[in-house]
Amino acid sequence: MRRDGKLSGVLHVLLHMAEIEGPVTSEFLAGVMQTNPVVVRRIMAGLRDRGYVRSEKGHGGGWRIACDFAAVTLRDIYDALGAPEIFAMGNRSEAPGCLVEQAVNAAMDESFREAEALLLAQLGRITLAALSADFHARLAARGGDFNPETAHAV
Amino acid sequence: MRRDGKLSGVLHVLLHMAEIEGPVTSEFLAGVMQTNPVVVRRIMAGLRDRGYVRSEKGHGGGWRIACDFAAVTLRDIYDALGAPEIFAMGNRSEAPGCLVEQAVNAAMDESFREAEALLLAQLGRITLAALSADFHARLAARGGDFNPETAHAV
DNA sequence: GCCTCATGTAACTTTAAATGTTTCATGAGA
């Protein structure tokens, strides 16, 4: 499978939106993510349903942040994306009749379940505000300034 | 991506081999895994290189276990398979020039790295002997007996 | 009212990775 880049992509988009005044179009965000506007709408749909962002049609329309960055975690965003599959590995067959396979599945499932719980707990500890703060720290460290409108132009 | 079932599959194969006297052909094991003999040879190649199994050509040839089940863990088998990718999610781009993306990647990478470390530690705690014991416990609990030659015949 | 812009969505195409298959080479018995 191709690796799922939705979480990475949508976080990138959200942090860019936070740097911009007013609504941002899917087309602009597609430029940021180097993808297609429809892909942006697709991944943003889940966040809209949860009220993390709002969208408006027509002239001057686009996307706006509609949540407190300090109150939303990466876990929340992950859930808003529909809680996509985390692992690239899995059992060959679910509901196996073979007792060997049942033993194998039970052992693997438990290990994977624990790793998943840890991962989600970690994501639950990182707020969008923390991510944004990290970005600003990197910006200050570099000493440059940042124009979100053109940062991805090249 | 399709989910990677190599680890699950190879464990299934190893536990079946443990129940059978003498060498087992790729063709028979393919029946167990409900796949193709070439697929079996492919995933067993890594284990052979590490000395966990041996293969012999010709009449009466096939695969044999060549390790102590109490000394080999699922982590060892995972490594023998070439340490395949664990996560279905990842960053959209590595080495990003954008500072926003750097911040996103750094946060996600750390969470995933920790989850991976936990998973591998868990796998390192499970020996093949423990898996096999679990299988035998299930077998006893069910009260039936087990014919490894025919368990997958249907 | 009509035109343009922007989202909403369905349907279809492309792509990447795992898996499956075919084919032939090689070596070990019988």
Next chain:
DNA sequence: TCTCATGAAACATTTAAAGTTACATGAGGC
């Protein structure tokens, strides 16, 4: 020398993510 088995390369299939096209809907601006 014939058959059985692995070894390995090359090619085909499958699946899910991502990309694309097409059209409907609603919101200003004129």
